[in-house]
Amino acid sequence: MKRTVALLGVLAATLALGACAGPGREGGAAGPPQPGGTLRYGLSQAPTCSDPAQSGTNQTLYVTRQIADSLTDQDPATGEIVPWLAQRWQVSPDATTFTFHLREGVTFSDGTPLTAESVRANLDSIVHTLGGAKAPLAATYLAGYRGTEVVDALTARVRFGAPNAQFLQATSTPQLAILAAATTAKPAEQRCLGDTIGSGPFTYAEYRQGDKVTLAKRSGYAWGSAIFAHQGEAYPDGIEFTVVPESGVRTGSLISGQLDAVSDALPQDVPQIEAAGGQVATASNPGITFGLQPNVTRGPLRDRAVRTAVLRAINRQELVDTVLGPQFRAATSPLAHTTPGYVNLAADTEFDLPAAQRILDEAGWIAGADGIRAKAGQRLSFGVLFSQVFAGNQAVLELLQQQLRAAGVDLRLELASNADYTVRQNSKDFDTIYYNTTRADGDILRTNFGLDGRNLNDRDAIPALDAVLSEQLRTVDATERARLIGEAQRLVLAEGLWLPTIELSQAIGVAGTVRELKFEASARLQFYDTWLSGR
Structure with a gap:
């Protein structure tokens, strides 16, 4: 053994x-x-x-x-x-x-x-x-x-x-x-x-x-x-x-x-x-935290700057304190802290509304009369597909909607039945989708973000990310595998492929x-x- x-x-x-x-x-x-x-x-x-x-x-x-x-x-x-x-x-x-x-x-x-x-x-x-x-x-x-x-x-x-x-x-x-x-x-x-x-x-x-x-x-x-x-x-x-x-x-x-x-x-x-x-x-729960996974092929979320700004505009601790309670934790990575290979990326997920606003300013997204930004005639508005598989989902997203509006982002809530949610998820018919995935192994990153996995981002190849997701699967040395899983978390966050909110308990x-x-x-x-x- x-x-x-x-x-x-x-x-x-x-x-x-x-x-x-x-x-x-x-x-x-x-x-x-x-x-x-x-x-x-x-x-x-x-x-x-x-x-x-x-x-x-x-x-x-x-x-x-x-x-x-x-x-x-x-x-x-x-x-x-x-x-x-x-x-x-x-x-x-x-x-x-x-x-x-x-x-x-x-x-x-x-x-x-x-x-x-x-x-x-x-x-x-x-x-x-x-x-x-x-x-x-x-x-x-x-x-x-x-x-x-x-x-x-x-x-x-x-x-x-x-x-x-x-x-x-x-x-x-x-x-x-x-x-x-x-x-x-x-x-x-x-x-x-x-x-x-x-x-x-x-x-x-x-x-x-x-x-x-x-x-x-x-x-x-x-x-x-x-x-x-x-x-x-x-x-x-x-x-x-x-x-x-x-x-x-x-x-x-x-x-x-x-x-x-x-x-x-x-x-x-x-x-x-x-x-x-x-x-x-x-x-x-170990595994992927609750968060928004953007479809990077449609709408304003094609712009990486928008995804980065949204990441900074989320006040995760407020979500925990206002909606959920002390048994929950603010997410600090795509992985929950109980997952093998978890890396604390709190510095990269820290709530910073001025930074989010600055990123959007620099990317050319200008606030309109109603406070929502636009660029080249396109409003900074996107939907989030979710279901009630977790009882707190709607309340969390309603507060998140308010938080993003402060940055000039219009988040539309799209509640679906479990059956409709599954159909739209499988066909990648969404702007963003809100969920978590539980598993006590860091390979869940490949499941959710790998080109040979679910790839709900509908992304093309990202050589650095694809390499570490593939290499961790081939690595039997525990220390080296944990290092690769840690690097995968950083890349997923840097590319804006996952916008974490809270860890599920x-x-x-x-x-x-x-x-x-x-x-x-x-x-x-x-x-x-x-x-x-x-x-």
Whole structure:
């Protein structure tokens, strides 16, 4: 496992700094765990798909993570990659070949066994069936995929055409979780309908899109991750996920005992939750911060000076203090501070309205009678496409709209449904798009900004940036890879390809009867060890 240690040295050091943000990562223990009961959870948004490979939003992943296991897991405290479905693995010195030795006796919930063929079918289906349109994150994790060799029933060898240093960590993500053949053989759309079959500690009992999801405990489950607090079946008999978009209703349902835990607890909710004997558990998401990604082929954002000025005109601390609260942080880089390879670029993201105004003046953008600038008959106006996947998005953007107006910039808010947002995102039909992407590996920069990734900027080649994004993927030395990821952050910011605002944190309202509600390494919830007391 020496190669594993080399790949993860920086990761462990970085995650250890941010793993316990906020008032607590789990409910305190109260006696020995008690199995039984149904945990009732209030989601702020509806899950978009029952298939973890196609899951993108936090609210969706809270559900899909429970029904499917991954080859490996990632320790949220240290960043170490640990066994799960794979007992052990070897990585070739050039990081092109990954050999996984699977646990014996693992079965999917339809009774079929986990085999090396299961691994091959899953990875092949992501590349050849789902692709980047349906599974954008999973597809980039498999960049350069050449196939999986079934060495024997329990040994799978995954090959890439070029070094892929990020792949081992990718095998711990929900997007590369292993599903049964009955699921991987289906078309993409049919995999989203609620009959997804995994090997996880829970199974789908009911899936009503946009309304409710019910999970049932998997009888006989005995192959949990090495970092789970216990082995055997999950403690809860089931989990009921109900979609409750209004934050006040979620909080009221938690306080009244109708729900046991809720997503996106707001700062004003905290006193009520604590007065009722609960708490707000928080964790900071690693990966790409929330920010605006400009389409550099249209409108005034084609002008790099405009992008630089907007970067300086954002008062990030005001966004945190006014809208979000102390469990959030102002972004100081394209990457969140809990991400491996993060570099603090606070000097380059510092709020400086006079500097923003000067940059626009020098670039020929002159303020009009209404205060909005123009150049050669074009107003300095552009839209921002966003959805409500995070409850604070609209309030953050409304304040950002005011901040940019002070610099003479007109920001138009374009709220879209999740479905319309996805269509416009995939077709790059926007001026800017507002989102974040969670992953505990700095390769997420290649996913979002690389020419072989999503490239939502719709940019042409930038040789310096393209070189470091490619080189970090080939680099197995942790220190050198971190240096390259740091340089990539600087270049993304310098080119104005990302205009960061805030780091996302999960803020989960938890009743006093809920114990051991835990976040995994990517700040998503893992309910396996959770138990209920006093109910």
